[in-house]
Amino acid sequence: MSEINALDPSQYLIKDEPFYRPVADEVELFESGYASRMPIMLKGPTGCGKSRFVEYMAHKLGKPLITVACNEDMTASDLVGRFLIDINGTRWQDGPLTVAARIGAICYLDEVVEARQDTTVVIHPLTDHRRVLPLDKKGELVEAHPDFQLVISYNPGYQSMMKDLKQSTKQRFGGFRFDYPEEAVEADIVAKEAEIDKETAEKLVQIAQRSRNLKGHGLDEGISTRLLVYAAQLINKGVDPKKACTMALITPLTDDDDILDTLLTTVDTFFE
Ligand SMILES: Nc1ncnc2c1ncn2[C@@H]1O[C@H](COP(=O)(O)OP(=O)(O)OP(=O)(O)O)[C@@H](O)[C@H]1O
Ligand SMILES: [Mg+2]
Numbered sequence: 001m002s003e004i005n006a007l008d009p010s011q012y013l014i015k016d017e018p019f020y021r022p023v024a025d026e027v028e029l030f031e032s033g034y035a036s037r038m039p040i041m042l043k044g045p046t047g048c049g050k051s052r053f054v055e056y057m058a059h060k061l062g063k064p065l066i067t068v069a070c071n072e073d074m075t076a077s078d079l080v081g082r083f084l085i086d087i088n089g090t091r092w093q094d095g096p097l098t099v100a101a102r103i104g105a106i107c108y109l110d111e112v113v114e115a116r117q118d119t120t121v122v123i124h125p126l127t128d129h130r131r132v133l134p135l136d137k138k139g140e141l142v143e144a145h146p147d148f149q150l151v152i153s154y155n156p157g158y159q160s161m162m163k164d165l166k167q168s169t170k171q172r173f174g175g176f177r178f179d180y181p182e183e184a185v186e187a188d189i190v191a192k193e194a195e196i197d198k199e200t201a202e203k204l205v206q207i208a209q210r211s212r213n214l215k216g217h218g219l220d221e222g223i224s225t226r227l228l229v230y231a232a233q234l235i236n237k238g239v240d241p242k243k244a245c246t247m248a249l250i251t252p253l254t255d256d257d258d259i260l261d262t263l264l265t266t267v268d269t270f271f272e
Contacts, residue, residue, distance in 0.1 A: 006094060009103045012064030020049070020056035021189045023181045030057050033174050034149055039127040041170070042153040044178025047224025049189075050153045053178070054108045063147055064105035068096045070115040076122045079109075080135060092138050101126060101133045104147030112152040113163050120169050126150060127172040157221065180212065180225055189225060194232030200241065203270040204228045207249060210266045218259045223249050241271040 004011065020027075033040055034057070042050040051067070058065035068079065081095040100107035112120065125132050131144040152173065154165070180186060183205050191201035205228065212222030227249050234244035245267045254260060 006099055007103055009064040009105065012066055012103075012105055013062070014055055014059040014065060017059050018052060018055045019193060020052050021181075021185065021192070023049075023178075023185060026053065026176055027057070027060070029176070031061070034061060037131075037146075037149050039123075039150040039152075039173045041173040041175045042151065042178055043156050043175060044153075045155055045157060045180070045221055045224065047226030048178045048180050049225060050178050051108070051110065054106065054151055054153075058106050061106075063149075064100075064103060065108060066096050066100040066105045067108040067110060069110045070112050070119075072114050072116065074115045074119055076119050077137075079119060080122055080133065081138070083137065092135075097122070097126075098133060098135065098142060101142050101144040101148050104145030106149045106151055109150070109152045111154055113154045113165055117166065120165065123150060124169070124172065180208070180222075183209065186225060186228070190228045190232050193229045194236050196232045196236050200235060201228075201232060203241075204231055204245070204249075207245060207263075207266055207270055211249070211253065211263060214259065214262070218256055219254060221253075223253060227252065242267055245271065 030040065030053075042053065044050055054067075055065060077095065079095045079097040081093055081098050083090045084093050094102070097107055097109075099105070109115075109123075122133070125134060126144060126148075127150055131148070133142040133144065134140075135142060181189065183202070186208075187198060187201040187205045190196070190204055191198050194201075208223035208225075208228055211219065215222050231241075231244045231248035234248055235241050239247075246264065250260060250263045250267070253263070
């Protein structure tokens with residue numbers, strides 16, 4: 001009987017190169033950061049390319065990638081590991097952060113501000129000169145593999161003051177600010193990702209830009225690059241552009257009838 005070995009790095013390698021369109025010099029800067037295994041934070045709104053960037057970099061560097069989606073119920077044990085009870089008694093099971101530290105993966109903690117602060121402090125000894133992860137319950141001190149790197153992401157718009165990261169956490173990272181790319185670049189991304197023509201992609205981007213101007217005026221967040229790709233994929237499948245926009249760009253965004261009307265009118269001006 002074969003059991004998946006959690007410590008086999010090959011399962012975490014990204015086989016095919018992800019499509020990532022650089023926006024500035026972030027690829028070179030990330031590589032320079034990785035050279036000294038600098039912990040990195042990616043800030044930016046939802047659906048702007050943070051996860052795609054990490055996948056691309058892991059592939060480019062040829063390193064395994066372990067992604068953990070953080071949430072408010074997450075405990076330190078979810079990251080580090082815990083004892084499990086089975087018929088043979090108790091056995092220790094490494095959490096994803098421990099696996100990444102052992103095998104030399106890039107560990108990507110997505111939406112890390114969501115996690116409780118006692119969770120974020122477990123990363124402290126891993127993200128300074130010590131590069132160790134203490135497994136208190138097990139009584140083991142894991143020394144991080146030389147290839148290990150920690151990457152975290154968060155959306156600066158979402159968290160309240162209460163949920164912000166502590167300075168002692170923040171000041172362990174180098175950072176990148178992500179945002180929706182400028183018009184031509186975003187249209188290029190949407191056209192390539194969904195295989196639609198440039199002209200249609202440009203119209204979609206312009207609709208998104210109008211919605212982004214409504215941020216803070218009834219919308220928490222404008223239409224993301226991710227949603228533009230959804231709409232473009234529907235159009236690629238032969239869906240009428242207006243229906244595609246309604247389904248992918250507008251309905252998910254808001255429940256406010258006035259804003260819905262405004263956005264639908266915007267769509268009408270771009271697609272007859
Ligand atoms: N620079 C880019 N190159 C290629 N694709 C991109 C780029 N930026 C965004 N995309 C597209 O946008 C989609 C969403 O990006 P991604 O999943 O990386 O967002 P995210 O910033 O991680 O969002 P979230 O915070 O919600 O997790 C991708 O699946 C991809 O199609
Ligand atoms: Mg993401």
